[in-house]
Amino acid sequence: MTPGEHDEICAFVSHLPHILANVFLQTVCAVREDIARFGGPSFQDMTRVAGSSPSVWVDIFLTNEKLLRAAREFLQNFERFLALLEEGRETEVLAFLQEMARLKERTGHGS
Numbered sequence: 428m429t430p431g432e433h434d435e436i437c438a439f440v441s442h443l444p445h446i447l448a449n450v451f452l453q454t455v456c457a458v459r460e461d462i463a464r465f466g467g468p469s470f471q472d473m474t475r476v477a478g479s480s481p482s483v484w485v486d487i488f489l490t491n492e493k494l495l496r497a498a499r500e501f502l503q504n505f506e507r508f509l510a511l512l513e514e515g516r517e518t519e520v521l522a523f524l525q526e527m528a529r530l531k532e533r534t535g536h537g538s
Contacts, residue, residue, distance in 0.1 A: 508523065
């Protein structure tokens with residue numbers, strides 16, 4: 428594996444999830460400070476890595492040149508999904524969720 432391939436893989440499967448966890452926690456806690464006490468397993472899963480070793484992660488975030496691409500691709504996919512919700516496109520939302528369930532199984536990360 429080349430250093431570039433390593434950085435790209437890590438950007439998508441490690442670094443992007445850390446960004447998402449931190450931004451998710453920021454977004455949720457902006458609603459009300461004590462909101463975490465209402466969170467269940469999904470909230471715990473999404474925030475497990477938030478706040479981890481800030482001095483380590485700031486360096487990773489700022490030095491992996493592949494991370495911005497990963498974040499932009501995520502944002503594009505997220506915006507497409509939001510558009511489906513905004514437009515009330517139930518069939519497409521269901522199809523997306525079903526495909527993600529199949530993809531999760533194929534990747535070996537099924538529940």
